Amino acid sequence: MAIKVRYFASLKENLGRDKDSLDFEKSISVAEVWEQVMPEQAIPDNTLTAVNMEYVTLAHQVHDGDEVAFFPPVTGG
């Protein structure tokens, strides 16, 4: 199964990249996605998570073709 992972704003800057691709064999959670793409660091507090542009919790299970996003608190308006 393949997913796209995206990063935005300060998180993107701190990581030094705006996306990753990830292949995995069995269904995993959003928290496990982070562990795979960013094994060297814990997910920052307050990080928001979305799958296919909907907010989800870290426990949400990811499926083939999903777009997973990690980003800091939003500051629009």
Add this chain to the structure above:
Amino acid sequence: MAIKVRYFASLKENLGRDKDSLDFEKSISVAEVWEQVMPEQAIPDNTLTAVNMEYVTLAHQVHDGDEVAFFPPVTGG
């Protein structure tokens, strides 16, 4: 002592005039002003009263040169 009395909106229409002049010898209240200019009818419920363009109660004492106004609830905006 002389005062001006003014009426607005539906009250003006019902009375058939928009103002009166009143002369009196001693200081009187706004309620007494109404009794003088409109002896034939009681002051309608909800009537608002102003002296010199400030809201007052019926007990307010009127002075020489004052402008007293009677009008229904306001409906602007």
Add this chain to the structure above:
Amino acid sequence: MIKIVSSGFDPFQEVHAYQQQQQSLAGKYGATNLFIGTMRDLNEGDSVKGMTLEHYPGMTEKQLARVVAKAGKQWDFLDSLVVHRVGDVFPDDVLVLVAIWSVRRGAAFDASRFIMEALKSQVPFWKKEILVDDNSRWVEKNTDGY
């Protein structure tokens, strides 16, 4: 600024022009709230074809200034503009405009709403509606807006 006007006005032009003119506002406000009251063609189930807005000249301005000053004591805003129409109006005509400029959005929303409510209960304007059958009636009471 407070204005009573006896002919039609475009609220967007009014606000835009006022804002341009207040050069000290530039860069300082983060929030603007506008409330615009417009005449509808229906009220209390009846079609309305026109309306006359009566007011008490002098007292209107005095009470409006008081309402704006009261808002200014409760909330921190930078500037305000209130324009109210009087005379004969027709459906789709703008009746009232309240605009507030402030640093933060809460004050703009709160002050604008406070001024509208106070205007509707304390400032001497009266509406007389002309129905489609040419009968007319005074609007008796404004409803609460909260």
Add this chain to the structure above:
Amino acid sequence: MIKIVSSGFDPFQEVHAYQQQQQSLAGKYGATNLFIGTMRDLNEGDSVKGMTLEHYPGMTEKQLARVVAKAGKQWDFLDSLVVHRVGDVFPDDVLVLVAIWSVRRGAAFDASRFIMEALKSQVPFWKKEILVDDNSRWVEKNTDGY
């Protein structure tokens, strides 16, 4: 209508044009509330000379649509317009516009404020400020507007 724009816009022209175009609104709305968010030249005590507004294309529109739909379930309004700027902005530039048309004023005020609060906490936009010394910093958190 929801619009994300990457160049400057005049909120008054936007609202005026939209309103003219929605012919079914004419005579039907009694209340319009506009909220306009504008860039200030000062934030948290520091002079700010510019800002970059990043967003998550696609999710932004989806979440904004959800926010407007939620407001529509809670309050009875006739129409709405939300415009949000992205990209490079400067002091005095308009960042966001929310406009609500309703029969009565309460719904216009409430829905406009709800949409602003929800937008600021739920819709994926991020602000990066450029200070006068050319240092830049991400705005970390929006404040509560109530």
